[in-house]
Amino acid sequence: MATSDDGGFHGPSIDEFFPDAIFFAGTPFEINRIILIRFIAMLAIVLIFWIGTRRMRMVPGRFQSVVEMGLDFTRVNIAEDLLGKKDGRRFLPLITTVFFVVLFANLTGIIPFMNISSNAIIGMPLVLAVVAWLAFMYAGIKKHPGAFFKNALFPPGVPKALYIIVTPIEFVSTFVLRPITLTLRLLMNMLVGHLLLVLFFSATQFFFFTATQTSIFYGLFGVGTLAFGFVFTLFEVLVAVLQAYVFALLTTVYIQLALADEH
């Protein structure tokens, strides 16, 4: 992808993330390679969970067990653990969706022939962050009508004079930084992960097939970069799962903080 035929080495560039349009070029509904990969990831979610829950048995088979394990993870370990049974059930569809959308979109970054996560372009992280932002504000306003913004911006128990400092800080950290950090954490993890993998593998390509024309010893560098690429591919699996967990967990934590009686 990043190598060209002129014999020199070209590192990965940001254009990786803006491939040519395939359908509807120039319209707001433009579909390029990454958007298609995003569709494939969503299709995978629908297929796996549709088949996995189609005929659920009380004694689960192998596939149903895996699907149940995934759904139980978000239900028990994230939603009910942080929000309790009642509120956990209310926000479970949202938390489950956030977790699996992020996870499946992340995993395309290491699947051969796709090799890029659709979370490496800002749209999906931004949409999910805005959803999380709206969700915790909705939760807070619904639970403490009228008092939510007051509690958030003017924390009780702080001397009145300090509100001059505390209120702007609280405003920025709660209502501005939360969606930004959510977006950037996921976006940059996927973007940098992709660039690293492209760098390692294009370097391997360069060392094996271009540089060996100069000296055969360059092949050894190629072995090194290939090994690094392999290790980082495994690392990307961890990052994919971890970022999905972090995103869903933080969304839940924000909702929990908004639902809490005292801020």
Place this chain on the structure above:
Amino acid sequence: MLQSIVIAATEGESRNPLLPESYDIIWSAVCFVVILFFFWRLVLPRMKKMLDERSAAIEGNIEKADVAQREAEAALEQYTAQLAEARAEAAKIREQARVDAQRIGSEIQAQAQTDAERTKANAQVAIEAERQSALVSLRSEVGSLAIDLASGVVGESLSDDQKATALVDRFLADLEASDTAGKK
């Protein structure tokens, strides 16, 4: 890394990855909404239904096991009671049979004894009657025979009844005495 990317992005005509494209936002939102409804309306209700059924089944099985346990205990108790009752009844019947047998035995014995005594008494009475009638008939016949014999022997008619009777009586007394002596 971020800086270098941004620099790389600003250097050429390349675009800034932090500025979202409208198509990116639109397709992200569409995907999110579709998946949200998919989980919300289909997957999670199915999962919930299955979990409810599962817990109901587990509770039902525990309940069923409890009922079966209680039934088994009740049946065992009933069986034990019946067994004890049957044993008691058997003992009663055995006792009754023993008493009955004893009673019947003694009754039969008594009956037999009575019968025997009665038979013996009847026999004695009959013998006595026979003896009496024999004695009477003998007395008259032997008397007349003896008188006939004696008349023939002595040639003299013992017409005098009084004398004759006295003679026969004496004769018979002698006969009896000798008979008694002979028996002894």
